[in-house]
Amino acid sequence: MNMTMTTPMTGTSELAPGDMLDNYRIDRIVARSGMAVLFKATDTRNGRPVAIKVPHADLEADPVLFERFKREQEIGIELDHPGVVKTFDREERSRVYMVLEWVEGRLLRQLLDQERKLPGNFPIARAVHITQGICDALDYMHKHGVVHRDLKPENIMVDDQDNIKLIDFGIAMKEDARRLTFVNMSAAMGTPDYISPEQVKGQRGDQRSDIYALGIMFYEMLTGEVPFTGSNPLVVMNDRLQKDPKPARKLNPQISPALQEVLDRALEREPRKRYSTAADMSWDIDHPEQVEVQESARKPRLKGLRLPETRKLMLYVGLGLVPVMLFGLMLLLAKR
Numbered sequence: 001m002n003m004t005m006t007t008p009m010t011g012t013s014e015l016a017p018g019d020m021l022d023n024y025r026i027d028r029i030v031a032r033s034g035m036a037v038l039f040k041a042t043d044t045r046n047g048r049p050v051a052i053k054v055p056h057a058d059l060e061a062d063p064v065l066f067e068r069f070k071r072e073q074e075i076g077i078e079l080d081h082p083g084v085v086k087t088f089d090r091e092e093r094s095r096v097y098m099v100l101e102w103v104e105g106r107l108l109r110q111l112l113d114q115e116r117k118l119p120g121n122f123p124i125a126r127a128v129h130i131t132q133g134i135c136d137a138l139d140y141m142h143k144h145g146v147v148h149r150d151l152k153p154e155n156i157m158v159d160d161q162d163n164i165k166l167i168d169f170g171i172a173m174k175e176d177a178r179r180l181t182f183v184n185m186s187a188a189m190g191t192p193d194y195i196s197p198e199q200v201k202g203q204r205g206d207q208r209s210d211i212y213a214l215g216i217m218f219y220e221m222l223t224g225e226v227p228f229t230g231s232n233p234l235v236v237m238n239d240r241l242q243k244d245p246k247p248a249r250k251l252n253p254q255i256s257p258a259l260q261e262v263l264d265r266a267l268e269r270e271p272r273k274r275y276s277t278a279a280d281m282s283w284d285i286d287h288p289e290q291v292e293v294q295e296s297a298r299k300p301r302l303k304g305l306r307l308p309e310t311r312k313l314m315l316y317v318g319l320g321l322v323p324v325m326l327f328g329l330m331l332l333l334a335k336r
Contacts, residue, residue, distance in 0.1 A: 015039065015054065022093055024052055035059060035069065035170060040102060049102040050088070060096070072169045073098050075146055083137030085157070085167045103165050108217070109153035116224055124254060126162060127221035128285055133164040134214055135282035141166075142207040142278060145175045149205055151213035152194045153220070175206065192233035193226050197269045200237045208271040211278060215266025222259070223251040227267065241269070258288035 015037075019026045024041040030051065031038045036059075039052045059065050076087025076098065086101040108130070115122045134156065141148065148155075148166060155168045196212040199205045220226050227245030230236040248263050249255045262284050268274045275281040284291050 020044075021052065021054075021095075021097065024050065024099070026052070033170070035065060051085075051100040051102050053098040053100065055096060068170070069096070069098075071174070072172065075169050075172050075174065076100065079141060079144060079146065081137055081140040083133055083164055083166060084141065085165050103157045103159075103167065105157045105159035105165075107154055108156040108158050108164075111158055112153055112220060112224075122221045122224065124222060124252075124259075127218065128259075129162050130156075130158065130164060130221065131214065131218045132282055132285060133162070134166070134217070135278040135285070137164065137166050138207070138210055138214065138278035139282070142210070147173045147175060147205065147207055148210050148213075149173055149199070150191060150194075151210055151217070152191045153217060154191075156217075173204070192236045193228070195237065195240075196271075197240050198271055200240060206271070207278070208274045208276065211266055211275050211281060212268075212271075214278070214281070215263055215274075218266065219245065219248055219263055222255055222263075223248050225251060244269075256288060257293045258291040259285070261291050261293050264294070 015021065015026050017026055017028050021041070023043060023045050025044055027040045027042055027049075029037060030040050034056075036053045036055045039054065041050050041052045042048070043050055055066075055069050059069060073087060073090070076085070077089050080086065085103055088099045088101070112122065134151075138148070138151075146169075148169065149171050150168065151166075155166065157165045157167055159165075194213040194216050196205055196209040199209055216226060227248075228236050228239045228243070230239060245263075245267055247260060249257070249260050262281065265273070265275055265284075266281060275284075
């Protein structure tokens, strides 16, 4: 999509409540990110509340980030599903910005943080309902060739009826689009707690990467914990390449063997062993009586592994180099 500007970008610092941006009256700042500022605004033509995403002033000077912003808008305009935040088509504008539907509700992160302060765990039925909603939205996206790549509780809105909307497609990807190179490690890869093993390895990822992130969120809703924790993001990502998560049933005995099996399959380290579609995961959640339950406790993959000594040594050396390589990459990006 051709995005023309009639005036140069001058940053977002001048925008304040009460200011006008074309036909939109700025009401308040909602959030800030490394790429943009999100405002709540009102369309003065019809009184409709909207969200406006205005990129930072220096984004135009970075062709990669600017291309990413345009791609995010294109993806948002193309998608039309009740579980995905709607991006309104471009009209004649004085500068580059996105107009999105205003979504009432709370972030899934806020709900999880609230539940941790209450006795007991996030109700299983509620976790199942929310997860099914995310599966439905993901299945629609994936069928349209879009991978979110940064699924996390901070990017999911939940309304009073526990209906969901996926938001923030800042690093989403069209499967047939060329790859963009990023100068920010977290922007290129996603969020450490929810990133898939293949993304940790620097691979592009596909719809099964989204399913892995959903598996982590489902695990977190059911247990109150993420499956991998550590003192820093490198430790978390390294553990993801080497360890299996603690069985969720050990943290919450109310979880059925069938739901445990769903979690195990969604959180497989090898993408080929995961659910191939979000619809498949949803079907298993909806039909627990037909889920084939494997051994209740999976054996650690590295323990007792029978390999020739040379191959075993090479395997351990390779795994040990992963955090070193990630640290070096972070240093290089920090210098840039």
